[in-house]
Amino acid sequence: MSRETLVSLVIVLALLAIPLWATAAGETFYITLATRMAILALAAVGLNIALGLGGLVSFGHAAFFGIGGYAAGILASHAFNMEPLPFGLPGTNAMPVIWAVAIMASGIVALAIGAISLRTAGVYFIMITLAFAQMIFYFAISWPAYGGEDGLSIFVRNRFPGLNTLNGLTFFFISFGLLLAGLALFAALRDSRFGAALQAARQNERRLATVGIAPYRIRLAAFVVSAMVTGVAGALFADLNRFVSPSMLSWHMSGELIVLIILGGVGRLAGPVAGAMLYVAFEYFLGGITERWQFFLGLVLLAVVLFARGGVVGLLAGKARHG
Amino acid sequence: MAEPVLQLSNLVKTFGALKATDDVSLDLRQGEIHALIGPNGAGKSTLIHQIAGSLRPDTGTIRFLGRDVGALGVPERARMGLGRTFQISSLTPEFSALRNVMLAVQARQGSSFRFFRPVMRDRSLTEPAMAMLERVGLADRAAIPAAELSHGERRQLEIAIALALGSKAFLLDEPMAGMDPEGSKTLTGFLDRLRAEAPILLVEHDMDAVFALADRISVLVYGRVIATGTVAEIRADADVRRAYLGEEA
Amino acid sequence: MQTALLIEQILNGLQFGVMLFLMAAGLTLIFGVMGLINLAHGSLYMVGAFACAAVAAATGSFWLGLVASLAAAAAAGALIEVTVIRRLYERDHLDQVLATFALILVFSEATRWMFGSIPLYLNIPPLLSGTVPLPGGSAYPLYRVAIIGVGIAVAIGLHLLITRTRLGMRIRAGESDREMIGALGVDIRTLYTVVFALGAALAGLAGAMVGALQSVQVGMGEPVLILAFVVIVIGGIGSIHGALVGALLVGLIDTLGRFLLPAALAAFMGPSAAAGIGASLASILIYVFMALVLAIRPRGLFATAG
Numbered sequence: 097m098s099r100e101t102l103v104s105l106v107i108v109l110a111l112l113a114i115p116l117w118a119t120a121a122g123e124t125f126y127i128t129l130a131t132r133m134a135i136l137a138l139a140a141v142g143l144n145i146a147l148g149l150g151g152l153v154s155f156g157h158a159a160f161f162g163i164g165g166y167a168a169g170i171l172a173s174h175a176f177n178m179e180p181l182p183f184g185l186p187g188t189n190a191m192p193v194i195w196a197v198a199i200m201a202s203g204i205v206a207l208a209i210g211a212i213s214l215r216t217a218g219v220y221f222i223m224i225t226l227a228f229a230q231m232i233f234y235f236a237i238s239w240p241a242y243g244g245e246d247g248l249s250i251f252v253r254n255r256f257p258g259l260n261t262l263n264g265l266t267f268f269f270i271s272f273g274l275l276l277a278g279l280a281l282f283a284a285l286r287d288s289r290f291g292a293a294l295q296a297a298r299q300n301e302r303r304l305a306t307v308g309i310a311p312y313r314i315r316l317a318a319f320v321v322s323a324m325v326t327g328v329a330g331a332l333f334a335d336l337n338r339f340v341s342p343s344m345l346s347w348h349m350s351g352e353l354i355v356l357i358i359l360g361g362v363g364r365l366a367g368p369v370a371g372a373m374l375y376v377a378f379e380y381f382l383g384g385i386t387e388r389w390q391f392f393l394g395l396v397l398l399a400v401v402l403f404a405r406g407g408v409v410g411l412l413a414g415k416a417r418h419g
Numbered sequence: 420m421a422e423p424v425l426q427l428s429n430l431v432k433t434f435g436a437l438k439a440t441d442d443v444s445l446d447l448r449q450g451e452i453h454a455l456i457g458p459n460g461a462g463k464s465t466l467i468h469q470i471a472g473s474l475r476p477d478t479g480t481i482r483f484l485g486r487d488v489g490a491l492g493v494p495e496r497a498r499m500g501l502g503r504t505f506q507i508s509s510l511t512p513e514f515s516a517l518r519n520v521m522l523a524v525q526a527r528q529g530s531s532f533r534f535f536r537p538v539m540r541d542r543s544l545t546e547p548a549m550a551m552l553e554r555v556g557l558a559d560r561a562a563i564p565a566a567e568l569s570h571g572e573r574r575q576l577e578i579a580i581a582l583a584l585g586s587k588a589f590l591l592d593e594p595m596a597g598m599d600p601e602g603s604k605t606l607t608g609f610l611d612r613l614r615a616e617a618p619i620l621l622v623e624h625d626m627d628a629v630f631a632l633a634d635r636i637s638v639l640v641y642g643r644v645i646a647t648g649t650v651a652e653i654r655a656d657a658d659v660r661r662a663y664l665g666e667e668a
Numbered sequence: 669m670q671t672a673l674l675i676e677q678i679l680n681g682l683q684f685g686v687m688l689f690l691m692a693a694g695l696t697l698i699f700g701v702m703g704l705i706n707l708a709h710g711s712l713y714m715v716g717a718f719a720c721a722a723v724a725a726a727t728g729s730f731w732l733g734l735v736a737s738l739a740a741a742a743a744a745g746a747l748i749e750v751t752v753i754r755r756l757y758e759r760d761h762l763d764q765v766l767a768t769f770a771l772i773l774v775f776s777e778a779t780r781w782m783f784g785s786i787p788l789y790l791n792i793p794p795l796l797s798g799t800v801p802l803p804g805g806s807a808y809p810l811y812r813v814a815i816i817g818v819g820i821a822v823a824i825g826l827h828l829l830i831t832r833t834r835l836g837m838r839i840r841a842g843e844s845d846r847e848m849i850g851a852l853g854v855d856i857r858t859l860y861t862v863v864f865a866l867g868a869a870l871a872g873l874a875g876a877m878v879g880a881l882q883s884v885q886v887g888m889g890e891p892v893l894i895l896a897f898v899v900i901v902i903g904g905i906g907s908i909h910g911a912l913v914g915a916l917l918v919g920l921i922d923t924l925g926r927f928l929l930p931a932a933l934a935a936f937m938g939p940s941a942a943a944g945i946g947a948s949l950a951s952i953l954i955y956v957f958m959a960l961v962l963a964i965r966p967r968g969l970f971a972t973a974g
Contacts, residue, residue: 153762212959215966219705219761219905223897224962230894231955238948287537289525289544296511296522303509306471307584308497308526317532347894351769358766388781394773401767402755418513418564 103413104366108279111137111369115268127264128336133369133376134271135332140356140368141278142325147354148363149286150318151298153222155350156209156229160323162236162345163205164198164330169248169340171197176251189254191261191270191335195328202327203320205232210319214312226347233345247341254335261335271332275369278325283365285321294318295418326353355393358400361409363416370408422485423448424588424618425470430479432465432642439465440476441642447588452610452619454629457639458662463622464506466639467592470620471503472496484587498526502586502617506593508573512566516557516576519565520548523583551579555609571602578609587617595625607631630654638662672804677927678920679802683812685919686819690874691896692903692911693826694867700843700906701863702757707768708748709871709896710889711775716741716872717879717888718779721788730793734876741872742865744775749864754857772890779886787883790876815877822870823912830908839863843906895922898954902961904968913969918954926950 111133118126139161146152171194174180174187181187188194213224237245253261261267285291296304297311304311334340343349352375360371378396382389404411423446432440439462447453457463468474470481472493481488488496497503511519521544525531528543538544552558555575560568565576574594581589594610595603607628610619614634623629629636630650637647640662646653653659691713698706719740724733748771756764792811799807830836838859841849849856875889882888899918903910930946937945961969 147762153765155765212962216962219699220901220967222705222761222765223901224958226894227898227901227955227958231952234951234955235948238944238951240944284535284537287539288535289531289533289538289541291534292514292518292522292525292538293531296514299511299513300509302473303511304522305473305493306497306503306505306509307523307580308494309522309531310492310494314531347890354762354766355769358762362762388777390773391777391781394770394777397770397773398752398767401763401770402752405763416513418515418518 100413107366107370131268131271133372134275135329137369137372138275138278139326139329142322143353144368146319146322150294154225155222156225157353158345158349159229159232160202160326161330163202164327165334165340165344167198167201168194168331168334172250191254191256194331198327198331199324202323206320206323210316214315236342250338361407364409367409426482428480430476432476438642445637447618447620451634452614452632454621454633454636461639462642500587502581502584503590504577510565515562517561520551520579520583523580524548551583555579570597589619592622595628672806675802681920681923683815685916686816687874688899689912689915690870692899692915694870695896696900696911698867705764708771710893711772712741712868712871713875713889715744717875717884720876721790721884737872737876738869742869745868746865749861776886787885790879792880898958904971907970910970922954925953
């Protein structure tokens, strides 16, 4: 087993250990914390596909996180008040359906945004993805029907067939299960022909074209898949908090997702998990000491960017080996 | 006579006031090595860019395998069989030599939208890639990341990649550049044998290699082809001697 | 439609545009010369506003506050350039985005620490608190006209700086070939610090001026920063000319859009629906415009090479 695989396993098991310990110790709050970690990790796994593998610095991934969240919120609220959506479609509070809608909606929006943005590169791409996400953010704030700036509540957590989603531990396992699925997808993509083309596009676009593969199509596909994974995480997040608001769409959220990845290790399998665990722990524990915890987060981040570029996984497992 | 594999007709490319390509016509025939020589700044790179598809000529046509490829981009021409190597090695640096070649094999098989099978365990990729590395003599360096290969090894890798594409014509941009005499000799022998598989348009400064390998030579000066002919003809041509080779040649 | 109202909105749009230009000019200069994407620019805007408000409150003079805003923003800019930014020039954009994002956090929280979360108030100086009569009879705030004036002055000043001075020459040279000017013996490090501080000062100036119109609070720079990004994407990254044109366009489109769209929609839907949908559409209008510009000119209207 390679060092990286071992490190990945340890990190994932560490996340799993938290709610198990919390249950045994009767400290149920930490289960919620762990669930938050798992969901943010999943969102970051999505971004890691585009950013880590593909080198696409998307500063607008919050758009997909928010779209997933609003999918959950809107469908749930229509189910709750029994009003049909446009085209007579009913609301629903079944999680699998909601996830499917979140995936489709994020995918479609990503296709549109990606088709335009990926015709640019470098700084343009970063700013354009940011701008499109802002567009969706402002739209959500000003569209009156779903709470606008105040957000939308999900009064009862959505359902999953056969499980009691109101139970914290159960909901953790649902989230953790999806996280594992996301990680499996990431690993499969990374090692596949698609992943080879995508990583080659990141390292040397000209070379890829010269062997006969068009970088644009590869990148667009990666961007869309990446958005879909982040979208599902958004739906879970809405269910965790039983609330969705435009803040899920804000550029701070986009920045936060990138932070998770850099803390954990860009392009590394378990990077997002390590990053999310670190970030949520930081937020909770340091936030408990001082309201100004983000000041210290900023300093830590600067230190990581300037001196510890490979993140947690980089420190533990060394540089990535591509075979 | 069969149609040439590659045919450039009256290509013109200007950048503002500079005419980088001035009514260039030349062709590349089956089985030959056609060398393109000329002083620095003659426009050789610009010409290569236009053939490969990364630059559009202002006027003129480029026919490859009987088809007008003017509207096609770099990936499409590569898929048709145009194998290009770069003057400054352009590889995927984090990937090993093997994975670099596997990428070309994958591209040739036309199947990059496969998401689930790990490439390192895919014999249909690893075996042909390894075979190419063996042909160029890099088999023992297969697992080394491209960034860590020596200069000469990177040139060899570029050629292995072009081979793996199953190219129908090779565009080699100064493959000898920066090679030691030993490496140049080996590469010269290699290219000599390669011409049977597919014709080679060879841009080179290394005159020993050019005179040893070329069936025909075209001389490019200030964007114009001032002479095309066999080695003997070019060596004897007065214009060429004046413009490029100097009196002692 | 009242002409007076329309003229007022156009002037508002120009004022908004001019303020965006101050932000965008600095951003695009920093990107053009140093190749750096600087998210902390909004924080420098905020620093300028806070410095102005604090000094104005302490001394009673808006003008002293304005000087303080320029000095503080430039100093803050120079400080972060020397300590953090200069390590980022050779790094990829991801690192630059993250590091400058981190700076935003540091600046925002440090400012909250120093001043608390309650907004500060900055008063328009008495000299500029009058109004100017507009055709059509209404009165337009003199202060806003002054802002437009400042913006025009800065645009002219920048133009002269870039085209007529040695610094400007070095800036233009640096934009076209970074390595070359180093080889030619220009002190790159100082040049970069000066350019960064200049951009910061412009941002601080914008913050101070707007601070008197709105309130001075942490995070005030962020919406402006993003709009400034939209401006330079539209105008072409690296082009000050483009920043001016882009800023005026964005300022006008946004202001007039918010004014005209609900009114236009009210023609064929109920007034409350028109207000709601109109506001939503108006808020995304600039981004739609940006997408359109990019569809036709992927590198912006006045893109410079490289």
